Amino acid sequence: MRGFQQCRPAPVNALHPHGTADFGLACKECRFAGVLVGLMRVLFMVLVVLAVPCLGGEAPHWAYAPVQIADTKGKHPVDALLAEAREKAGISPAPLAAPRRWIERAAFTLTGLPPSPEQIQRIESKPDDATWKLLIDELLTSPAYGERWARHWMDVARYADTQGYNFDQDNRYPFAYTYRDWLIRAFNEDLPLGQFIQLQIAADHLVKEANHPDLAALGFLTVGPRSGGPETIDDRVDVITRGFLSSTVACARCHEHKTDPITMEDYYSIYSILENIHEPDEKPVIGKPADESAYQAYLKEAATLESADLAARQQMVDQLRQPDSLAVYLDLAWTAHAENWDTPKATSESFKRGRYRPKAVMRWREFLRKTAFKEPGETRLREWAAAMQTSQQDSQARHAHCVALAREWASAPAESALQKLSLRRDCPLSYGPDRMKEIMDVEDNNAARKRRSEMSRLQVEHPGSPPRAMSLVDRPKFMPARTYKRGNPGAPEDPFERHWLSFLGGGSFQKSPAPRLQLAEKIADPANPLTARVMANRIWAWHFGAPIADPGDFGPQEPRPALLPLLDALANRLHQSGGSIKDLHRLLLTSEAFRLNAEGPSENVAKDPSNAFFWKWNRRRADFETMRDRILLSSRSLDLERRCGRSVLLEQPEADNRRSVYAFVDRYALPTTLISFDLPHPDHHSPKRIETTVPQQALWFLNGPLVMRQAEKLISDPEFTYLTSNPARVNWIYQKLLRREPTADESTAVADWLGQIKPDDYESRLGGQWEVRHAKDTGGDLPEVYPFPLFSKGIWKTGPDPATAPIRWLHAGASGGHASRGHALVLRWRATGVGKARMVGQIRRTQKGGNDLIWNLASTEGSMQAPEVLAADSKANIEGPWVNLKTGDTLDFILRAPEGDTCAGVAWDLRIEGCEPPDQNAVEISRLSEAFPNSDKPPSLPKAANPWADLVQMLWASNEFHFID
Numbered sequence: 001m002r003g004f005q006q007c008r009p010a011p012v013n014a015l016h017p018h019g020t021a022d023f024g025l026a027c028k029e030c031r032f033a034g035v036l037v038g039l040m041r042v043l044f045m046v047l048v049v050l051a052v053p054c055l056g057g058e059a060p061h062w063a064y065a066p067v068q069i070a071d072t073k074g075k076h077p078v079d080a081l082l083a084e085a086r087e088k089a090g091i092s093p094a095p096l097a098a099p100r101r102w103i104e105r106a107a108f109t110l111t112g113l114p115p116s117p118e119q120i121q122r123i124e125s126k127p128d129d130a131t132w133k134l135l136i137d138e139l140l141t142s143p144a145y146g147e148r149w150a151r152h153w154m155d156v157a158r159y160a161d162t163q164g165y166n167f168d169q170d171n172r173y174p175f176a177y178t179y180r181d182w183l184i185r186a187f188n189e190d191l192p193l194g195q196f197i198q199l200q201i202a203a204d205h206l207v208k209e210a211n212h213p214d215l216a217a218l219g220f221l222t223v224g225p226r227s228g229g230p231e232t233i234d235d236r237v238d239v240i241t242r243g244f245l246s247s248t249v250a251c252a253r254c255h256e257h258k259t260d261p262i263t264m265e266d267y268y269s270i271y272s273i274l275e276n277i278h279e280p281d282e283k284p285v286i287g288k289p290a291d292e293s294a295y296q297a298y299l300k301e302a303a304t305l306e307s308a309d310l311a312a313r314q315q316m317v318d319q320l321r322q323p324d325s326l327a328v329y330l331d332l333a334w335t336a337h338a339e340n341w342d343t344p345k346a347t348s349e350s351f352k353r354g355r356y357r358p359k360a361v362m363r364w365r366e367f368l369r370k371t372a373f374k375e376p377g378e379t380r381l382r383e384w385a386a387a388m389q390t391s392q393q394d395s396q397a398r399h400a401h402c403v404a405l406a407r408e409w410a411s412a413p414a415e416s417a418l419q420k421l422s423l424r425r426d427c428p429l430s431y432g433p434d435r436m437k438e439i440m441d442v443e444d445n446n447a448a449r450k451r452r453s454e455m456s457r458l459q460v461e462h463p464g465s466p467p468r469a470m471s472l473v474d475r476p477k478f479m480p481a482r483t484y485k486r487g488n489p490g491a492p493e494d495p496f497e498r499h500w501l502s503f504l505g506g507g508s509f510q511k512s513p514a515p516r517l518q519l520a521e522k523i524a525d526p527a528n529p530l531t532a533r534v535m536a537n538r539i540w541a542w543h544f545g546a547p548i549a550d551p552g553d554f555g556p557q558e559p560r561p562a563l564l565p566l567l568d569a570l571a572n573r574l575h576q577s578g579g580s581i582k583d584l585h586r587l588l589l590t591s592e593a594f595r596l597n598a599e600g601p602s603e604n605v606a607k608d609p610s611n612a613f614f615w616k617w618n619r620r621r622a623d624f625e626t627m628r629d630r631i632l633l634s635s636r637s638l639d640l641e642r643r644c645g646r647s648v649l650l651e652q653p654e655a656d657n658r659r660s661v662y663a664f665v666d667r668y669a670l671p672t673t674l675i676s677f678d679l680p681h682p683d684h685h686s687p688k689r690i691e692t693t694v695p696q697q698a699l700w701f702l703n704g705p706l707v708m709r710q711a712e713k714l715i716s717d718p719e720f721t722y723l724t725s726n727p728a729r730v731n732w733i734y735q736k737l738l739r740r741e742p743t744a745d746e747s748t749a750v751a752d753w754l755g756q757i758k759p760d761d762y763e764s765r766l767g768g769q770w771e772v773r774h775a776k777d778t779g780g781d782l783p784e785v786y787p788f789p790l791f792s793k794g795i796w797k798t799g800p801d802p803a804t805a806p807i808r809w810l811h812a813g814a815s816g817g818h819a820s821r822g823h824a825l826v827l828r829w830r831a832t833g834v835g836k837a838r839m840v841g842q843i844r845r846t847q848k849g850g851n852d853l854i855w856n857l858a859s860t861e862g863s864m865q866a867p868e869v870l871a872a873d874s875k876a877n878i879e880g881p882w883v884n885l886k887t888g889d890t891l892d893f894i895l896r897a898p899e900g901d902t903c904a905g906v907a908w909d910l911r912i913e914g915c916e917p918p919d920q921n922a923v924e925i926s927r928l929s930e931a932f933p934n935s936d937k938p939p940s941l942p943k944a945a946n947p948w949a950d951l952v953q954m955l956w957a958s959n960e961f962h963f964i965d
Helices: 028-055 077-089 099-111 117-125 129-141 143-156 176-188 193-205 213-222 229-245 264-275 292-321 323-338 343-353 358-371 379-390 395-411 417-422 433-438 442-461 515-524 529-544 564-576 581-589 603-607 624-634 672-676 695-703 705-715 718-722 726-738 744-755 947-956
Strands: 481-484 492-496 768-776 790-792 795-797 816-818 823-831 835-845 853-859 868-870 875-879 883-885 890-896 906-915 923-927
Touching: 077 564, 077 581, 099 117, 099 129, 099 143, 099 581, 117 129, 129 143, 129 581, 143 176, 143 529, 176 213, 193 213, 193 515, 193 529, 213 229, 229 264, 229 515, 229 529, 264 481, 264 515, 292 323, 292 433, 292 442, 323 343, 323 358, 323 379, 323 395, 343 358, 358 379, 379 395, 379 417, 395 417, 529 564, 529 581, 564 581, 624 705, 672 695, 695 705, 695 947, 705 718, 705 947, 718 726, 726 744, 726 947, 744 947, 768 923, 823 835, 823 906, 835 853, 835 890, 868 875, 890 906
Parallel strands: none
Antiparallel strands: 481 492, 768 823, 790 795, 816 906, 823 890, 835 875, 835 883, 835 906, 853 868, 853 890, 906 923
């Protein structure tokens, strides 16, 4: 079963994972395990049969039995059924939590955002049922509700914006986001559960318009990983049956299920339905960009790419039909028939003749076998075949026969027998551009992938690209359902009649309506006992932090839940409400169970340590999306009015105003932050999230770029900067982050911490960046310095040719340069932190002869030494004095040519040594040759850190911010 060790079929022509080369067969260990499990299963069934007479009949597994309706005598069903179960277990519930906790929980579970101060004030001032119900309705009508619950379902649907590993083309799904946006709308509009299910499996059979927005629901099937045909289909079988039925049907791919009543025919019945669908090349447009000019620009670029693709395919068509190349295809096809070539042989022989496609050769062979190489055939082709046979030892004569036939065929009149043959679908001359992919070779496919990647890139990145649905359509003719022996696609067995799952009643799928629609209807059927139970269980878990039954497997290995009557009551409520998920939210949140304290009677711990009877609230840590959204909301960055649209890279500052549900999820290279915070890998359906506590999470709050950006942004808020007293500032931060005032102890602790801070501790670490400048040489301290106007081939200069540049000969590179009379060359290092530093290195003249040069060192304060002469054919060591620097201060190396330009060049190796307290050891921190600037606009200097930003980060990392009580 998925999630546990599972026997999977070995791919054809690949080694079995356990090392055997028995292709497509289970390995020895798997066969032994299968026999052992099979014997145990038989023994179990024998025991059941022997026990039946004593028990008066075999009861069905609890999940497969009809939903039972309990009489709660008018009481709230959740509380009544929990009270009954607790009484039997000898457990008493915790008292109700403070009203503030109710709204914090509701806002968290319904929207993923903290409640507003006004909502907290309302429930605290009037904590009655009427106020509580109004607040629940407010949260349910918020657009944030759909964003929160769409993210839950995206785990189930293994959502990602890429298809996975694909090294030779763009692996992005340009329109995966339309499925996510459809989910958001579906939850916000309270789409009935039956429609929610059916649209995600068979929307193309339920909508009338070819561009209906509901076609985006088919992303449930199409946003999964792509690992080749059988694996992709298996993934879709798995996500349907585990997502909607919590049943591990995919375990029956290569053998009868070892523990559940699921047969291989059950699996392949669904497999065969999904085997007979395909994704159209042209996905339906389901909307239009708001920017009309961007849309028109996109259409123009897309038309250019489409024209290039059509031209490439038309070139293949022309080659098939042009008489000279047609003659070669006929010759190759005849030889392929005579010598009974296989595809590798056809490939090698076609390659010898030039750019001829082996698949086209084999298509010609099959066509000629029906029309030229056997009776009755076609007269002209039979004559040609006879002539070829006669000339089989004479290659030139054979080629002449092929040329004659090709030219005759090309010029034959419309009503001739040859032209009628050209219209047959199996004749390669009938192939148009739309069928070229049937005969493309490796080179063609590589070029086609490149063209598709360019189109994909345009669709993903162009602002005018309209939204499209990742839809599906059924093939015109269904292939029959077959099981594959031991899961090997190369070993199909006899056809059988595809049917609904046998353990849920079975029944054949008819040809009409479409089998996929019938499958969707069977899953959504209120008579199906699994579907409503599964959904109710998921909703309960997403509210209460723990499920009633294992959401990953409702099979016979899952024991009867202690709270099955409650689960059935919730499933029945879904049926009674017409599948309204919002109605179920209201039922759960108005229960006392949702409002219990997180601490309860201590004696309960020994009886129910896991809180299986929900006698207290499960204290919960915010998931990553909620945590990030709460940070952005508290820093006033989150734009709640900006909804839906393309996915964004959360690591980029431009995404700081978007909710986390809009993250670009890269299946192949999942961002490390998402991994660290337990986002499930989208290669598989995820029934629930695993929660870990690892150092990377705490480090992210200390050093994460987003956290640091938002902390600085919050303390730059005019409301904060306007405050003049520390107590007022502390109160303001607590209100924004935790929705409360600080306690007296907290205020004192913050004040004490602020009093111990040393300003130097918040300056940036010592570092710097190089600049290349020039200035007029006045003989003394430099006047204003200027950047060079031109950077080319690693050299800064004032014109393309130094000999004729506006300032003749003046230029500088990473390892040397040239001075100019009347101008000073300045190699400047600008500090980006605080500490002591000095410039060191060597300089030398690179040629004999020429005028003397003068060099010296300077800092922000002015010259640090008297100018020194650098005579022809000489060198000098540089060892500047130590200087205390702050951010923005400079150290300069200055080179002058007071006697004229005929001074030849200078080579240099300039370095900066620095040290910081308390570490007084000098270390090299920068070298000009390694950090030579290629821009005259150096990065902006960092600001000194701010202790108030540290306080914000501390509170964001606190348990109170992360845990929902």
